């Protein structure tokens with residue numbers, strides 16, 4: 001008797017194919033409107049807490065960055081690691097749906113490097129991110145192995161992201177070119193997303209794609225994908241919840257997010273990006 005041999009062809013999920021091809025991918029409506037409303041309320045609590053400090057503030061890994069905006073006065077640009085104290089935000093970072101998307105890309109033993117809220121209040125001009133690759137922030141380099149294939153940055157849209165509201169703009173395929181010398185003076189978050197910087201680096205700004213998102217949409221991009229974002233010229237906030245994950249075996253730093261696919265709660269803060277965590281863990285106002 002002859003046995004029929006069945007050959008099974010397994011195709012990659014769409015987001016995996018797009019991530020590998022373009023250096024980014026989008027999954028629409030990953031979080032429901034009710035979930036987004038709950039997360040939006042957590043954003044508002046964090047904004048008020050950050051603003052109340054009056055200037056940038058740090059306590060361990062928790063950090064609020066404030067800036068003066070010509071139109072709006074002091075604004076909170078971002079909060080890092082609010083998940084140590086906010087259960088709504090903490091729940092998102094280890095959501096099963098996120099693991100299901102990440103697993104085919106970087107596995108199910110994952111540490112987390114970024115847990116960050118971004119605000120662009122309506123009309124805020126001082127809210128841009130100059131064009132860059134996130135690899136520039138992954139320091140020390142020796143702590144990150146195989147960065148092109150071991151790391152996924154994610155962003156959950158809380159509000160509509162459009163060109164007018166300062167959506168991210170990405171250069172598809174740029175992740176294949178390694179580290180690119182993109183001219184910028186000072187901090188990425190204190191500089192405009194100038195297309196001229198791309199041209200200076202030999203990149204074609206006409207190839208930029210607007211990352212248009214609706215609330216609940218979920219974006220993923222890699223450490224080498226060139227991106228930036230402009231001011232918010234719309235009449236509403238543009239909030240974005242960023243969580244960045246790395247294959248644990250490829251990274252010497254970070255907070256565990258998933259071990260063997262199981263979610264890991266945050267405990268005592270671990271060394272992630274704040275170099276003085278064990279030297280100056282107490283609350284303080286860092287230099288701007």
Ligand SMILES: O=C(O)CCC(=O)C(=O)O
Pocket residue numbers: 118129134166167168227228229240242
């Ligand atoms: O919030 C944004 O638009 C910018 C995000 C970004 O560029 C980054 O986090 O690297």
